[in-house]
Amino acid sequence: MSAAIETSAVGKRYGRAWALRDCTLTVPPGRVVGLVGANGAGKSTLLHLAVGLLRPTEGQIAVLGRAPGDDATQLARVGFLAQDVPLYSRLSVGDHLRLGAELNPGWDERVARARIDRVGLDPSQRAGGLSGGQRAQLALAVAIGKRPELLILDEPVASLDPLARREFLADLMELAADGLSIVLSSHLLADVERVCDHLIVLAGGQVRLAGDVDQLLAAHKVLTGPRRDPDRQPADQTVIQQRHTDRQSTMLVRTKQPVLDPSWTVSDVGLEELVLAYMAAPSAATVGRAAAPRLRSVT
Amino acid sequence: MLWLSWRQFRAQAALAFGALVIVIVALVMTRGHVVDTYSSAGDGDLTGFYVWLRLLGTALIGLPAVIGAFWGAPLLTREFEDHTHRLAWTQSVTRNRWLATKLALIGAATVVFVAVFALVFTWWSAPIDSTGNRIGTANFAQRGIVPIGYALFGLTLGALAGTILRRTIPAMAAALTGFFLVRIVVQKLVRPHLIGTEAVSTPSFGSNGLHGWIVSTRTVDAAGRTISTKAAETTLTAACDITRATADVDGALAACARRLGIHDVAQVYTSDRFWTLQVAELGLFIALTALTAAVCFWWLDNRTS
Numbered sequence: 001m002s003a004a005i006e007t008s009a010v011g012k013r014y015g016r017a018w019a020l021r022d023c024t025l026t027v028p029p030g031r032v033v034g035l036v037g038a039n040g041a042g043k044s045t046l047l048h049l050a051v052g053l054l055r056p057t058e059g060q061i062a063v064l065g066r067a068p069g070d071d072a073t074q075l076a077r078v079g080f081l082a083q084d085v086p087l088y089s090r091l092s093v094g095d096h097l098r099l100g101a102e103l104n105p106g107w108d109e110r111v112a113r114a115r116i117d118r119v120g121l122d123p124s125q126r127a128g129g130l131s132g133g134q135r136a137q138l139a140l141a142v143a144i145g146k147r148p149e150l151l152i153l154d155e156p157v158a159s160l161d162p163l164a165r166r167e168f169l170a171d172l173m174e175l176a177a178d179g180l181s182i183v184l185s186s187h188l189l190a191d192v193e194r195v196c197d198h199l200i201v202l203a204g205g206q207v208r209l210a211g212d213v214d215q216l217l218a219a220h221k222v223l224t225g226p227r228r229d230p231d232r233q234p235a236d237q238t239v240i241q242q243r244h245t246d247r248q249s250t251m252l253v254r255t256k257q258p259v260l261d262p263s264w265t266v267s268d269v270g271l272e273e274l275v276l277a278y279m280a281a282p283s284a285a286t287v288g289r290a291a292a293p294r295l296r297s298v299t
Numbered sequence: 300m301l302w303l304s305w306r307q308f309r310a311q312a313a314l315a316f317g318a319l320v321i322v323i324v325a326l327v328m329t330r331g332h333v334v335d336t337y338s339s340a341g342d343g344d345l346t347g348f349y350v351w352l353r354l355l356g357t358a359l360i361g362l363p364a365v366i367g368a369f370w371g372a373p374l375l376t377r378e379f380e381d382h383t384h385r386l387a388w389t390q391s392v393t394r395n396r397w398l399a400t401k402l403a404l405i406g407a408a409t410v411v412f413v414a415v416f417a418l419v420f421t422w423w424s425a426p427i428d429s430t431g432n433r434i435g436t437a438n439f440a441q442r443g444i445v446p447i448g449y450a451l452f453g454l455t456l457g458a459l460a461g462t463i464l465r466r467t468i469p470a471m472a473a474a475l476t477g478f479f480l481v482r483i484v485v486q487k488l489v490r491p492h493l494i495g496t497e498a499v500s501t502p503s504f505g506s507n508g509l510h511g512w513i514v515s516t517r518t519v520d521a522a523g524r525t526i527s528t529k530a531a532e533t534t535l536t537a538a539c540d541i542t543r544a545t546a547d548v549d550g551a552l553a554a555c556a557r558r559l560g561i562h563d564v565a566q567v568y569t570s571d572r573f574w575t576l577q578v579a580e581l582g583l584f585i586a587l588t589a590l591t592a593a594v595c596f597w598w599l600d601n602r603t604s
Contacts, residue, residue, distance in 0.1 A: 051389050055604040069604075075391045082385035088307070089381070095306060102302045103390035139386075146391060 002065030004029045004150050004181045005050050010059035011205075012045050019045040020205040022059070027183055027200065029064075029150075032176045034196030035185040036275055042205040043185040044083060047154045050183070051080040064150055076106055079148030083155045085135045089128030093121050096142055104146035112145030119167075133164025140168070144175065151175065153184040157191055169195050189272040199271075201278045209278040213271065220274055223251045223264040234261075241277040252277050300392050300400040308401075311370065312408055319412055325352060326423045337426035345427075353427075355420055356441035362413065363446065363453035364478045370405050371457020372470035375599075379465040394599055402458065402592060409450045417446040434573045435512045436486060443577040448584030453478045455591040462598050485583065491515070493579045496566035503531060503563045504552040511569040521560030531561055 005027035012020045020042035027033050037043050048054040049061050052069020061067070066074050087096060093116060101107045116123065119137040121130075127138065136156060143151060153172075157165040173195050176182050186192050192199065199216060201209040209216065220240070227249045230239045237259070241252040252269060253259075259266045329352055336345060345353055378384035388394045421442045424433075433442050440446070457474035464470045491514040501507035503518055518531045526534075532552070535541060539555035541548060556562065568576060 048385075053385060053388060053604065070393060072391050072393055072396075075389065075393065078389070080385070080389040082382060082389070084382060086382040086384075086386045088383055088386075091306065098306075099303055100390070103300060103387075103392045105391055142386075 001029050003027060003062070004031075004033070004064065004183060006062045007046075007049075008060045010046075010049065010056045010061050012042075012049060012054060013057040018057075018205060020049075023202075023205055023207060024059075025200060025207045025210060028198060029181045030179065031198045032172070032182045032196045033184070033198040033200065034192035035183060035200050035202060036187065036189065036192055036279075037185075037202035038187065038279060041202045041279075043202055044154050045205075046202070047080075047152050047183070047185055051078055051152055053080075072105075076104060076146060077149045079143035079146055079151040081136070081139050081143050081151075081153040081156050084159065085132075085139045085156075087127040087130075087135055087139060089126065091127055092123065093125050093127065093130075093138055094123035096127060096138055097123070097145070100142040100145045106147045108145055108147050111147070112141045115141040115144060115171075131164075132159045133161065133168065136160060136164070136168055137171075140171065148180070150181045150183065153182070155185055155187075157186065157188065165191065189275055192275075193271045199275070201275055203279050208281065209275070216274065217269060217271065219256060220252060220254050220269045221259055222267045222269050222273075223249075223253060223259060224267070225249060225261075225264040240281055300396060301404065303387075304401045304404045308370075308405060308408070315408075315412060319416060322355065323415065323419050326355070326419050330423050333423060334426050337430060352423075356424065356438070359413075359417055359420060359441045359446055362416070363449035364475050365453075366409055366413075366450050367453030367457030367460075367474040367478050368471040370409065371454040371459075372461045372474045373467050374401055374405070374458045375461040376465060376467040376470050379461075380467060394603075395596060398458075398596060398599055402455065402595075406451060406454060409454050410447055413446050413450040414444070417441075417443065432510065432512070432570065434568050434570050434576060439490075439512070439573075439576070440482075440486070443574065445577055445580045445584070448581040448588070449478075449482065451588040452481070452584045452591065455588050455595060456481075459591050459595040459598070462595050462603065481587070485580070489583070490576070490580060491566070493583065494568075494572065494575055496568055499565050499567050501563045501565055502553055503556040503561055504549055507563065507565060509565060509567055509569075511567050511572075514566045514568065516563050516565045518561065518563050526561075531556070535559065535561065 003026045005025070007023055007025050010020065010023050011018060023042065023046065035043050035046065045054065049056055050063050050068055052075065055069070063074070064077055068074060068078070088099075091099070097109070097112050097116065100112060101109060115137065119134070121134055121138060127135065130138065136159075140156075156172075157168055160168060169191055172182060172184070176195075184192075184196070193213075196213060198212050199209065200207060211219075225248070227244055227247055230242050230249075230251060233239055233251070233253065234255075234257075236257050237253040237255040239251050239253050243250045252274070329349065332349065333345065336349075375384070378387060384394075387397060424438075424442065428438065428442070431438070433439065440449070453474065456477050457470065460473040460477065461467070461470040464473060496514050499507075499509060501509065501516075507513075507516075517525050518528055520526050520531075520534075535552050535555045538559060539551065541551045541555065545551050
């Protein structure tokens with residue numbers, strides 16, 4: 001089974017500014033993958049490249065083993081929910097389903113209709129009058145109705161209230177359980193933690209961290225103990241982030257081995273803490289590279 | 300795809316064709332009066348309401364630009380502004396097919412709309428034209444089939460402006476300006492050479508008696524060299540002793556010119572070449588339409604992604 005998304009040194013430039021550069025990553029299939037990063041990290045650009053709305057300035061990108069975009073067959077394999085859920089505000093809910101049916105040869109009316117019914121959308125209502133949650137549900141129904149192999153969502157829940165967000169994410173998890181590959185971008189880490197089993201952290205257009213959530217959490221430890229120099233850490237421990245007071249040092253380290261030094265108090269790391277550490281870390285701390293972060297004292 | 304195009308276009312189409320029906324009914328009902336006015340003795344002059352109807356010809360000249368601004372420009376800018384292109388272009392339809400379907404539908408509506416309007420107006424104006432000059436610049440663009448070419452070009456130019464500028468108001472402005480610029484350039488610089496004018500010799504300093512569009516006139520001497528009117532006058536006044544005191548200066552000049560072999564050569568499109576010129580200019584604008592559409596497709600495929 002080919003990767004959901006595979007990029008090799010892909011870059012996209014708008015005018016003189018690079019939105020994404022030298023980005024190499026593999027998004028595994030059959031998962032719910034969270035793409036995390038600050039605003040402007042290149043998440044939307046990467047997703048737009050994956051659905052064929054954009055073409056890379058340099059490098060390669062393959063989605064489900066093929067170049068994204070230009071032919072109808074490939075377009076049919078990927079469902080997309082763009083940021084802010086664009087809909088035709090003067091078209092009704094029913095019109096949007098008709099749109100899906102007319103524009104997608106593989107359209108499954110039953111599936112789309114069932115979603116609309118379940119969330120209680122009136123087919124005769126205009127899309128312009130829907131709430132944020134209803135808009136997202138309608139867009140999801142259209143995206144699911146085309147029966148994609150991969151569903152890509154760009155900040156799907158950013159504009160939803162907490163209740164609508166919870167319902168929407170529950171629906172996504174249900175779809176994933178049916179075997180749909182899902183990639184979603186978000187800067188809301190709590191949501192990512194709830195639904196994603198694979199995580200990719202993007203910063204400055206570069207991948208900072210990628211892996212299965214379980215493995216990432218298992219491979220990182222928070223060490224607390226008397227103040228010391230991070231350069232004296234064992235070679236198998238990579239320091240991702242560190243805080244020092246006069247007496248105490250706290251370090252987030254990546255290690256495959258158990259931490260044996262008895263002077264450390266070792267604790268597990270939360271996903272949010274982990275992601276924030278990688279987003280803030282200098283790029284040298286990226287996975288698979290030697291890390292040499294500077295010592296920053298906090299007194 | 301055709302369904303979506305129609306669904307998005309049908310309100311505008313209903314408005315436009317509703318207005319067209321009113322115009323056509325008005326023209327059909329009033330033609331009898333136009334025939335009477337121009338067939339009975341006298342020069343025939345329309346008054347009151349009929350003057351307004353005659354101004355529909357001027358509306359016909361502006362119509363292609365309006366189609367470009369209101370049907371062409373928003374074709375893409377509305378999608379860009381609402382971000383709905385991200386919905387439309389991620390269904391199982393390539394954006395080339397998306398654009399092709401939209402342009403085909405709105406293009407077909409444009410052809411029907413403008414063809415009906417222009418041909419009915421040409422028929423309505425026929426009594427007026429029989430005494431006037433429809434190949435001249437004043438009437439040529441509001442008769443026959445050229446309005447169809449103008450309108451198709453206006454439409455694709457508007458779509459192209461929208462594709463490049465991505466915002467409605469600037470695209471509308473660009474479509475209007477660009478359209479009239481091209482129209483004026485064609486009328487002033489291209490149409491005079493489009494099917495080749497005929498050179499007709501006419502007497503200098505008198506009525507030339509020509510019917511049609513006189514594109515240019517020059518004065519030549521007996522040897523066939525082009526001379527300026529002032530030089531001709533100087534030569535003639537000296538040769539035939541014409542002074543301010545001469546009784547009929549113009550008549551004397553004309554007679555003297557005939558004697559010396561000085562005459563005018565006019566480059567003319569005669570009235571009977573109206574349809575030939577119409578077909579040629581329609582062809583030119585269809586070519587411009589194809590070119591603009593090609594650039595639009597190219598831009599959408601290469602510069603919008």
